Amino acid sequence: MPSARLPGPASAQEPLADPNRFAQELFTGLPKRYDLLEAILSLGQNERWRREMVDHVVSATPTRVLDVATGTAGVALQLEERTPAHIVGVDLTEAMLGRGRENVARAHAASRVQLVAGRAEQLPFPDAGFDALTFTYLLRYVDEPAATLVELARVLKPGAPIASLEFHVPPSRFWRAWWWLYTRLVLPAAGGLLAGRSWFRVGRFLGPNISGHYRRHPLAATVAMWRDAGIVDVEFRLMSLGGGLVMWGRKGG
Numbered sequence: 001m002p003s004a005r006l007p008g009p010a011s012a013q014e015p016l017a018d019p020n021r022f023a024q025e026l027f028t029g030l031p032k033r034y035d036l037l038e039a040i041l042s043l044g045q046n047e048r049w050r051r052e053m054v055d056h057v058v059s060a061t062p063t064r065v066l067d068v069a070t071g072t073a074g075v076a077l078q079l080e081e082r083t084p085a086h087i088v089g090v091d092l093t094e095a096m097l098g099r100g101r102e103n104v105a106r107a108h109a110a111s112r113v114q115l116v117a118g119r120a121e122q123l124p125f126p127d128a129g130f131d132a133l134t135f136t137y138l139l140r141y142v143d144e145p146a147a148t149l150v151e152l153a154r155v156l157k158p159g160a161p162i163a164s165l166e167f168h169v170p171p172s173r174f175w176r177a178w179w180w181l182y183t184r185l186v187l188p189a190a191g192g193l194l195a196g197r198s199w200f201r202v203g204r205f206l207g208p209n210i211s212g213h214y215r216r217h218p219l220a221a222t223v224a225m226w227r228d229a230g231i232v233d234v235e236f237r238l239m240s241l242g243g244g245l246v247m248w249g250r251k252g253g
């Protein structure tokens with residue numbers, strides 16, 4: 001859980017449990033420009049990273065997929081394009097879901113993509129109801145990543161694929177130095193210039209939050225957490241010199 005609190009606009013939705021309030025406040029101010037800004041500020045890498053993650057679930061030709069932390073539905077829509085499945089996207093921030101619903105309607109995908117409010121830590125679905133699951137940029141926002149992984153695995157059928165996308169810290173010292181400059185200086189400045197205060201705050205928060213997350217949960221520990229949650233055949237790929245991390249496996253049993 002990030003320790004800093006952002007002064008931000010009050011949430012328009014019902015207050016959630018404390019562990020979720022930080023993420024909800026952070027994302028409530030972002031949806032209007034989220035899709036454009038995430039593409040610009042990730043230097044065009046996010047779409048490529050999403051494709052790599054989605055590759056690991058489409059190969060199983062699922063019929064019912066859950067996309068957790070779906071936000072504005074970018075991953076859910078890619079799943080809709082690339083599978084014949086019914087997709088359920090879940091997210092705790094109503095403002096992100098609102099923009100997601102507009103994106104789904106614009107893509108004429110509402111018959112196969114349904115977006116619902118909910119917390120990853122306590123999914124509003126019965127056991128083993130999905131035959132694939134994706135999640136993006138989630139574990140940095142939850143108090144207990146290990147317990148959250150157990151909850152994600154709970155809603156999967158045995159053998160079903162699960163894949164995630166997250167930022168990462170480049171392992172090479174050389175690229176880490178450039179990454180540090182980018183996240184600590186360029187990201188807040190560019191976010192602020194392009195989209196104002198809320199994106200400046202996000203830009204300032206993101207780099208230290210990513211570094212802190214991997215200090216607490218290094219890559220090897222993250223792989224172990226997946227295995228402890230009952231996920232087998234866990235593999236990962238570092239993307240874009242290590243700035244992105246795609247991880248995948250399948251529910252054991």
Ligand SMILES: C[S@@+](CC[C@H](N)C(=O)[O-])C[C@H]1O[C@@H](n2cnc3c(N)ncnc32)[C@H](O)[C@@H]1O
Nearest residue numbers: 023069070071091092093096119120136137141
């Ligand atoms: C960076 S956005 C990613 C959105 C989208 N998946 C994408 O790739 O663009 C992270 C999302 O995680 C959601 N989120 C954070 N904590 C969550 C939780 N505990 N349960 C469900 N969603 C959560 C936020 O509301 C936000 O929409």
